[in-house]
Amino acid sequence: xxxxxxxxxxxxxxxxxxxxxxxxxxxxxxxxxxxxxxxxxxxxxxxxxxxxxxxxxxxxxxxxxxxxxxxxxxxxxxxxxxxxxxxxxxxxxxxxxxxxxxxxxxxxxxxxxxxxxxxxxxxxxxxxxxxxxxxxxxxxxxxxxxxxxxxxxxxxxxxxxxxxxxxxxxxxxxxxxxxxxxxxxxxxxxxxxxxxxxxxxxxxxxxxxxxxxxxxxxxxxxxxxxxxxxxxxxxxxxxxxxxxxxxxxxxxxxxxxxxxxxxxxxxxxxxxxxxxxxxxxxxxxxxxxxxxxxxxxxxxxxxxxxxxxxxxxxxxxxxxxxxxxxxxxxxxxxxxxxxxxxxxxxxxxxxxxxxxxxxxxxxxxxxxxxxxxxx
Amino acid sequence: xxxxxxxxxxxxxxxxxxxxxxxxxxxxxxxxxxxxxxxxxxxxxxxxxxxxxxxxxxxxxxxxxxxxxxxxxxxxxxxxxxxxxxxxxxxxxxxxxxxxxxxxxxxxxxxxxxxxxxxxxxx
Numbered sequence: 001x002x003x004x005x006x007x008x009x010x011x012x013x014x015x016x017x018x019x020x021x022x023x024x025x026x027x028x029x030x031x032x033x034x035x036x037x038x039x040x041x042x043x044x045x046x047x048x049x050x051x052x053x054x055x056x057x058x059x060x061x062x063x064x065x066x067x068x069x070x071x072x073x074x075x076x077x078x079x080x081x082x083x084x085x086x087x088x089x090x091x092x093x094x095x096x097x098x099x100x101x102x103x104x105x106x107x108x109x110x111x112x113x114x115x116x117x118x119x120x121x122x123x124x125x126x127x128x129x130x131x132x133x134x135x136x137x138x139x140x141x142x143x144x145x146x147x148x149x150x151x152x153x154x155x156x157x158x159x160x161x162x163x164x165x166x167x168x169x170x171x172x173x174x175x176x177x178x179x180x181x182x183x184x185x186x187x188x189x190x191x192x193x194x195x196x197x198x199x200x201x202x203x204x205x206x207x208x209x210x211x212x213x214x215x216x217x218x219x220x221x222x223x224x225x226x227x228x229x230x231x232x233x234x235x236x237x238x239x240x241x242x243x244x245x246x247x248x249x250x251x252x253x254x255x256x257x258x259x260x261x262x263x264x265x266x267x268x269x270x271x272x273x274x275x276x277x278x279x280x281x282x283x284x285x286x287x288x289x290x291x292x293x294x295x296x297x298x299x300x301x302x303x304x305x306x307x308x309x310x311x312x313x314x315x316x317x318x319x320x321x322x323x324x325x326x327x328x329x330x331x332x333x334x335x336x337x338x339x340x341x342x343x344x345x346x347x348x349x350x351x352x353x354x355x356x357x358x359x360x361x362x363x364x365x366x367x368x369x370x371x372x373x374x375x
Numbered sequence: 376x377x378x379x380x381x382x383x384x385x386x387x388x389x390x391x392x393x394x395x396x397x398x399x400x401x402x403x404x405x406x407x408x409x410x411x412x413x414x415x416x417x418x419x420x421x422x423x424x425x426x427x428x429x430x431x432x433x434x435x436x437x438x439x440x441x442x443x444x445x446x447x448x449x450x451x452x453x454x455x456x457x458x459x460x461x462x463x464x465x466x467x468x469x470x471x472x473x474x475x476x477x478x479x480x481x482x483x484x485x486x487x488x489x490x491x492x493x494x495x496x497x498x
Contacts, residue, residue: 040433041408229407229434298458299411300431323410323433330410352436 012057013207029120031058040229044325051153052226060123065113067137078272080263084109089176099274100249119243147210152200155222174373197238197368239363246319254281289341293358295330305351380491387442397470406432409461414450443481445474
């Protein structure tokens with residue numbers, strides 16, 4: 001993992017709670033975090049069939065506000081920020097001057113500004129980037145006094161709705177929308193979103209309430225706590241990239257197959273970093289492209305395995321790989337040359353001196369189960 | 376039959392000049408859900424301390440080292456269909472391979488059950 005650093009490992013608000021639940025804790029993104037409780041496969045399958053509670057408090061929660069915040073953000077990323085209505089949420093990418101991906105993130109319109117959730121491993125880099133590029137009229141509030149929980153799975157709604165009150169019913173939320181609610185009497189921002197491919201919610205609450213709310217939700221018969229291990233296998237099945245692995249400054253939105261994050265207006269108007277290169281890649285096709293691979297046999301290929309051409313030369317790399325608990329077979333994401341990116345293409349892979357065969361497979365590997373509502 | 380353990384969390388059950396090798400309950404618990412095991416085929420010569428098998432959990436791949444040198448006489452075919460046997464029965468049905476010992480004196484210095492228990496508690 002790319003998260004190894006020499007800085008001391010920090011603890012999150014739910015540290016003691018995780019240990020009391022029997023979690024095995026590991027360092028991740030500079031924090032001690034639960035990798036698993038009862039076991040990754042059991043937790044994974046529980047989330048797909050019922051509901052799992054994930055602690056993602058390591059992620060950065062930022063609130064950008066002030067005069068010109070929409071325009072200032074549009075200068076840094078390709079989203080149609082101005083077009084994000086109140087309570088709407090958009091996936092976007094923080095880009096460097098060459099269109100390389102500095103982070104992937106979620107933008108939501110709050111009454112008081114744009115709420116951004118960024119990856120834990122790069123949150124301080126993101127904050128420095130914002131400080132460097134945002135005008136003085138825009139204020140960045142790093143809300144590190146808040147915890148972030150994700151409740152994911154087909155029964156997440158049933159469990160959550162028992163504890164939520166608000167001006168609007170929880171059922172009014174569709175995928176990628178959010179609103180202010182109270183959960184267990186605590187003010188919360190709740191969005192219908194997540195990183196598993198399942199229906200589910202992300203819940204931002206004050207850190208001091210995190211233990212009480214986690215206990216409340218895990219008291220529901222549908223809900224168990226789920227660790228980072230299953231979070232990774234769930235997002236891989238859902239075809240969702242992981243920053244620092246499948247995305248980094250050497251990848252672009254087009255190569256990463258995240259063209260949906262380039263809004264039509266922004267493509268036409270430009271004004272975001274790397275616009276010229278990204279539009280050229282969009283027109284001509286990228287040199288390499290992120291694809292999904294179904295791998296033959298039972299042995300997983302992992303990040304770092306190489307993609308081979310017919311002569312055995314290295315032409316790409318595996319950026320995520322593992323065993324799919326839902327499909328009971330190894331799956332992976334890899335960057336392959338554009339000519340090898342069509343679904344059905346057989347791909348030779350090398351790992352630790354051994355040759356594997358994968359087949360380019362449309363993602364998600366396991367169908368998404370989002371609940372969408374009309375606008 | 377005498378049971379020995381290594382600091383790399385393998386067990387070896389010795390009966391005369393032959394032995395059975397697997398990984399310990401402690402090791403399987405640390406690895407988590409095991410999804411693939413590659414064991415050496417009969418006839419393979421293995422060397423003490425060198426890689427002899429591969430075990431893959433959902434999370435990661437790990438090497439399994441030969442506790443002693445010898446020639447593999449049999450490997451556990453059941454693991455290819457049901458690698459989770461290593462989780463459910465690590466020190467019985469989840470054995471990895473059997474071998475003919477090359478040098479029984481290599482067993483000197485391996486731990487017995489009490490020694491291994493104390494070793495795990497010290498980790």
